[in-house]
Amino acid sequence: MLVLVYADEKAQEWPELLTARGYKATILPRGTPVPQGQADICLVVVSDPLAERFWMANLTMPTLLVTGALGPAQALGRRVPSLRLICHPSRAAGALDDMLQMTRDIHDGMLVLGPMVEQVQVARRWGSRYADN
């Protein structure tokens, strides 16, 4: 899968994450028009999604937005037609393959996924406490 990555200065590790998982990632400066036919999906990783809404409205391919500002990002739903999935960085980092696949599979509407709940750690903590008692 070819992924176009738009990331702000606080999210430069995301292209490396994609490459490590076997994706071919092309990094573009924010606001750069998407080259025709050169990618399957857009990954936008920004800390302030509302500030990026002007150029994001021009994106044409399915878009995954990774941001910690989930509340403001939801205002983009009808303003960025290509936006398919908004995801918190903690969840996207842990399940990037699934997030990219879901972004491709959603053809109508938009999905918002919040932070990853650390169920495993919680279970271990409670399990340990139970075992200690």
Added chain:
Amino acid sequence: MPTTEVHIGVAALLEQCAQQRAGAVSTLYEDDPMRLPRMLQAEAAGHELMAALVRSDPYPDISLGAVIRRLIGYVQTRLNASTPAEEIVPLLTVRAHHVTVGADAARLLRDTTILLVLAALDDGAQNVEVRLDSECAGACLTVESDRPGIAVGLPALNALRDNIGACGGTWKTISAAHGSSWLVHISIPALEVREIFNEEVACDS
């Protein structure tokens, strides 16, 4: 040209009319109990906006950034109430940082902001962003819109542009590189030290 006192009198009269109308129209919205409060809120916001604009210094105790944020908030309130549910409400955002400008410059920037926002909305803009930043020798105001209405030379805007030039400021109209927005970028020097505020980045949505 009417004096400021006349403007204030007109605004007060409009406020009285709005209150009288609120009492008269309440029965029209019995089927939608939330409709009337929203309309009244929007009407109040409109009058607050008008009252602020006709005064030379409506909020002497708060910073320029806070004034701009408040006025844009009034406009957003009106938009929220007046836009039909099936349509997308235009989104206005404000990011204001600390600036140091004189009283005249602050007034120019305030009036310019409101006029540019209204020009954009009049052109059907769905996204408008106002940014107020400090410069080493004054303040910098940027208004970005997804419609070119802000780039049109309205008479009122031309007059403000001339005044900003007379104050030693600059006014540039730029089309964004990605072609989806237009920016008006205004730099204005600090004529006199009036205010130094340190505001967090704010975003009204």
